[in-house]
Amino acid sequence: MEDTAKIRQELERTKIELGILYEISNAMYTTLKLEEILYIILTGVTAHTGLGFNRAMLFLVNESEKVIEGKMGIGPESGEEANRIWTEIDQEKKNLDDLISVFKFTRDVVESGFSAHIRHMRASLQEPHGGLLAMCVTDGMPLQLNKETIQNYKDDPLIQLLKTDELIIVPLKSKDRVNGLILADNFITKKPITKDDIRMLIMLANQAGLAIENSKLYEKTVIRAHTDYLTDVWNHGYFQFILQVELDRCRSARQPLSLLMVDIDDFKVYNDKLGHQTGDQILRHLAMLLKNQSRKMDYLCRYGGEEFTIILPQTEKKEALLIAERIRTEIAKQTFLGPELLQEKKFTVSIGLASSPKTAKPPPNSSRPRIRNSTRPNTPGKIIPAANWSLVSGNTPKKGTGKNMVPGTLLNKVPGTIFWHHIFACPLFGDFWEKVACPLYFSVLSMNSTTVALTRYVGMENRINQELVCS
DSSP states (O other): OHHHHHHHHHHHHHHHHHHHHHHHHHHHTTOOOHHHHHHHHHHHHHSTTTTOOSEEEEEEEETTTTEEEEEEEESOSSHHHHHHHHHHHHHHTOOHHHHHHGGGTOOTTTTSHHHHHHHTOEEESSTTTTHHHHHHHHHOSOEEEOTTGGGGGTTSHHHHHHOOSOEEEEEEEETTEEEEEEEEEOTTTOOOOOHHHHHHHHHHHHHHHHHHHHHHHHHHHHHHHTBOTTTOSBOHHHHHHHHHHHHHHHHHTTOOEEEEEEEETTHHHHHHHHOHHHHHHHHHHHHHHHHHHSOTTOEEEEEETTEEEEEEETOOHHHHHHHHHHHHHHHHHSOOSOGGGSTTSSOOEEEEEEEEOOOOOOOTTOOSOOOOGGGSOOSHHHHHHHHHHTOOOSSSTTSSSOSSOOTTOGGGGSTTHHHHHHHHTOHHHHHHIIIIIHHHHHHHOOOOHHHHHHHHHHHHHHHIIIIISOO
16 A cells, blocks of 8 residues: 555655646746746746746856856845745736746846846856856756865855855756756755756756757858848848847937938949949948947948948937047058959948937926927837938949948038138038029039038938937
């Protein structure tokens, strides 16, 4: 009888364990997005209806940089926080599916202080520089540290961060290759980690390693599909998609966004006289320079032909002008193929600019008039034509005032810049100049190149300020 009862108890426990693993595995394969998969894995490790650990962390191997990086951590930072969370879960009777679905509505869990500490961790894969994490990746075997053995690693940055008495580390594997680590502990309840706990975590890690590998392959495929083959920057399709995303995000956060459109001056000369292969080399060289001059938050895309775009999130027009001028100046300093073919004897670009301003409403008692949404370049269909229209390029006579220019900085090339800039900055004078004085002046005088540039600038700059980037 005792043997039968023991067997039934074992069968019941095995049934529960398989049910937990089945539920977590099914959840993992409902998405190919890496961050969602990581959240599902760690939720399965920490949920009371899952493996039941207090905290769980996940590190992934970065093969290109030969490091292992912290990606996400889930768990309370103190006993008070743990009691609050566990009481809420118990009162609302949340199951594993409920806990996993939280990720779709809020990111508070993955953006907690504990998770931030884990994301900041980064260790070399070369022992002994990488410490405990590198050792576990190299060995590829589970490691349990108890109160006695954990003292051997008391100076390791990981142990100093976790401040735990017991820890289990299990490698994530795919095709006999370690691609990450799962770590778990019970630093609140101090519950001992049993052999059954370790066995369950290993079984989950085997499934998790495959899910993570599939997600990485999916992301590589998506990136390749959205990357321009020639220049290795984002292509036109991804530009249209991410511009809409960033405009929506900046509008909801009431932040500005600017768009630069970069055009190569006289690019047709290169293709006609040196051939299209040389033109391709120039495009690759320019793309590399633009990457180096862009910020991490920016999106560099190939718009088409010899035109590139740079999306500048959280960037107002004044700052965007400085960035555009810095890019133009830096490119003009570089050495490209065949500069002797060009009129200026050097390679140059011209840059157009449009900005979508903050959408914050003026105070109720403010005398400042509200700008209708229809006049704001807050959609791709408005901001792209605005940037293209402001593009100062010599490739066609219809595009602006000249070559090697950035709109808004043209007056830097004209004598008396400070005086004339203040005069022409007045909207009323701009309208008068463009609609009345300018046509009359053209009909009477033959104008030199400086006056032509000045006249065109006034009309262009005031239109942009009044109709497209007014805030």
